[in-house]
Amino acid sequence: MKTLYPEIEPYAIHLFKRNRHHIHVEECGNPSGLPVVFLHGGPGSGCKAYHRRFFDPEKYRVVLVDQRGAGRSLPQGKLVGNTTADLIRDLEYIRHALQIERWLVFGGSWGATLGLVYAQRHPPKISGLVLRAAFLARQRDIDWFVGSGADRIYPEQWDRFMESIPEPERHRPLSYLYACLTGDDELARRRAARVWAQWSGQVIVGNEFEPSELTEHVSSEIVNQARIELHYAVNGYFIPENAILEQCGRIRRLPVILIHGRRDLVCPVESSFSLSRRLPNSGLRVLPNAGHIAAGEEMIDALVSAADEMAERLDS
Known part of the structure; x- marks a missing residue:
């Protein structure tokens, strides 16, 4: 090997x-x-x-x-x-x-x-x-990751993800988080980056993911990566x-x-x-x-x- x-x-x-x-x-x-x-x-x-x-x-x-x-x-x-x-x-x-x-x-x-x-x-x-x-x-690939696929594998984590988003915005979680990440409120940007990193990290890494690592501090690197990821996602990756x-x-x-x-x-x-x-x-x-x-x-x-x-x- x-x-x-x-x-x-x-x-x-x-x-x-x-x-x-x-x-x-x-x-x-x-x-x-x-x-x-x-x-x-x-x-x-x-x-x-x-x-x-x-x-x-x-x-x-x-x-x-x-x-x-x-x-x-x-x-x-x-x-x-x-x-x-x-x-x-x-x-x-x-x-x-x-x-x-x-x-x-x-x-x-x-x-x-x-x-x-x-x-x-x-x-x-x-x-x-x-x-x-x-x-x-494709749209089906984006939907799998956020809303009609991976959520059925990690329902507990998906439930926490959705609870982090105001109820009127839950039908469009990516757009809501992207608006937060590109807004003027620094605290809202870091909260949105944490929410996204916790969900995406769970799906990407699986059972070895430790969401507690993101509860204390959200670095500017995490915020910047989330901004770019969602910038591409909400635009269908152009x-x-x-x-x-x-x-x-x-x-x-x-x-x-x-x-x-x-x-x-x-x-x-x-x-x-x-x-x-x-x-x-x-x-x-x-x-x-x-x-x-x-x-x-x-x-x-x-x-x-x-x-x-x-x-x-x-x-x-």
């Missing part, structure tokens, strides 16, 4: 100015290696040091991008000029700036969503895709309904590895299955004991193995 590669530091760090945003980008591994761009989830979560370790540092030139408003990109939590189209333009700008002709796209959850839309917009610039826990940004599946023909020739945990309660495995039916050059790997996050022996083994396999496939 494969594990993460050893810890590694970036050999280059960039801060690209894009309109009113500054995009943090780091490079690690082999400067002459196979280019791969890592797309984090959320939206709004940012890259972490362990994300560098999915890739063989001798074979890959790893580019990690903190998307607009996320991670170390500035200003943190900024919503103006922050849409899916903006993120796609940023990726093309970065690719040009780093003088990369084509690169492998590696992303999970929202990162898989962004990777799919980006690849469909610019297929000649993509050498392949490794996608974990694909999220298709993606037309069912567009990702409908545009799969544009990337049908690309090699794609789809990895999905059977126990994923954020993005049910149906999403990756539906993609595999539309992408004849794809392989679907369903992990029986894995959940949503990129953690645990089974998931780490699958992700590292996929990156190693793509390196051999694209190199040959």
Whole structure:
């Protein structure tokens, strides 16, 4: 069973100015290696040091991008000029700036969503895709997470979530929380961020989630991530309904590895299955004991193995 590669530091760090945003980008591994761009989830979560370790540092030139408003990109939590189209333009700008002709796209959850839309917009610039826990940004996917799916798995937590929202607003919890997060009341912003983080954390992490960790203090990072997440959610992720599946023909020739945990309660495995039916050059790997996050022996083994396999496939 494969594990993460050893810890590694970036050999280059960039801060690209894009309109009113500054995009943090780091490079690690082999400067002459196979280019791969890592797309984090959320939206709004940012890259972490362990994300560098999915890739063989001798074979890959790893580019990690903190998307607009996320991670170390500035200003943190900024919503103006922050849409899916903006993120796609940023990726093309970065690719040009780093003088990369084509690169492998590696992303999970929202990162898989962004990777799919980006690849469909610019297929000649993509050498392949490794996608974990694909999220298709359909209304049914949003509804599953908030109101008609996961609430049936965690009814106690859902009940607490709804009790945190005024009764007249309970028919539109996302819109209500988003209004709080973008309002002028600092206390209301932090309360809304706590409510959202407690519910989403429970569904994402599962039984290991400790909601007590969010009862004492809600950091600005938690508030900013919640702002971005709900900014995208209430706007349908700025993606037309069912567009990702409908545009799969544009990337049908690309090699794609789809990895999905059977126990994923954020993005049910149906999403990756539906993609595999539309992408004849794809392989679907369903992990029986894995959940949503990129953690645990089974998931780490699958992700590292996929990156190693793509390196051999694209190199040959």
